[in-house]
Amino acid sequence: MIEIEQISKTFGTLQALDKVSMTIGNGEIVGLLGLNGAGKSTLMRLIYGLLNPDSGQIHIDGVHVQKQPEKARSLLGVLPDNAGLYKRLTARENIAYFARLQGMSEWDIQVNTDELIDILGMESIAERHADGFSLGERMKTALARAIVHRPGHILLDEPTNGLDVITTRAVRALLRQQKAEGRSVLFSSHLMYEVENLCDRVLVIAGGRLVAGGSVEDVIAAAGCASLEDAFVSLSQKEGIA
Numbered sequence: 001m002i003e004i005e006q007i008s009k010t011f012g013t014l015q016a017l018d019k020v021s022m023t024i025g026n027g028e029i030v031g032l033l034g035l036n037g038a039g040k041s042t043l044m045r046l047i048y049g050l051l052n053p054d055s056g057q058i059h060i061d062g063v064h065v066q067k068q069p070e071k072a073r074s075l076l077g078v079l080p081d082n083a084g085l086y087k088r089l090t091a092r093e094n095i096a097y098f099a100r101l102q103g104m105s106e107w108d109i110q111v112n113t114d115e116l117i118d119i120l121g122m123e124s125i126a127e128r129h130a131d132g133f134s135l136g137e138r139m140k141t142a143l144a145r146a147i148v149h150r151p152g153h154i155l156l157d158e159p160t161n162g163l164d165v166i167t168t169r170a171v172r173a174l175l176r177q178q179k180a181e182g183r184s185v186l187f188s189s190h191l192m193y194e195v196e197n198l199c200d201r202v203l204v205i206a207g208g209r210l211v212a213g214g215s216v217e218d219v220i221a222a223a224g225c226a227s228l229e230d231a232f233v234s235l236s237q238k239e240g241i242a
């Protein structure tokens with residue numbers, strides 16, 4: 001379980017997050033919606049311990065992220081918004097390199113990597129060097145790398161950004177599999193249908209504040225709108241930032 005309590009973060013005079021609290025339970029897929037600059041990536045970076053909050057605290061399975069960042073990080077799989085790959089390594093080597101850093105055995109690395117290559121349809125790029133990879137090929141490799149060690153919790157910053165429809169479906173299937181295995185998934189997206197398709201719960205961030213949360217139906221009803229997109233726009237505009 002990921003527990004976020006009253007997290008605030010400023011950059012200079014900019015209040016990027018303002019007393020945000022949320023809990024993401026095991027076996028749950030939660031979608032994070034917000035306009036550009038709403039604070040989604042900042043929240044992800046705080047959960048991963050790349051940034052420290054000004055106030056508030058985050059626990060992952062009871063581990064305090066700021067006090068025990070290494071331990072907390074070992075419980076997470078992360079696809080950051082700017083996932084970089086080692087260009088001189090193949091896709092498979094990129095995944096294996098990261099898996100070794102996580103202390104996995106060579107056998108487990110091979111089994112898990114083969115499984116992810118199969119699920120994500122990466123056969124044609126597995127043995128290619130990452131230099132020159134298309135956006136989708138980079139995303140697939142970075143996603144496989146993020147979850148090869150089977151972390152309990154997965155953070156994905158816009159995971160289907162730039163993916164074609166077949167790959168998007170594969171990613172959806174992969175995330176549903178992770179959920180079925182009891183992992184929690186928090187992902188940010190600008191794609192309403194993606195969120196409607198996948199998520200048990202939606203959280204809407206606007207101007208650094210959590211302005212709505214619940215099932216898609218709950219969020220639509222709370223905003224008094226006809227669709228998630230309308231509800232999202234309405235909630236974001238209420239915060240005076242759209």
Ligand SMILES: Nc1ncnc2c1ncn2[C@@H]1O[C@H](COP(=O)(O)OP(=O)(O)OP(=O)(O)O)[C@@H](O)[C@H]1O
Binds near residue numbers: 011014016040041043
């Ligand atoms: N390191 C930083 N230094 C200064 N300002 C920052 C920094 N990181 C984020 N910000 C600012 O904090 C606010 C929230 O940014 P964040 O990247 O979290 O937004 P986001 O919701 O992920 O947006 P997008 O959908 O565009 O990716 C923005 O105004 C951004 O410019």
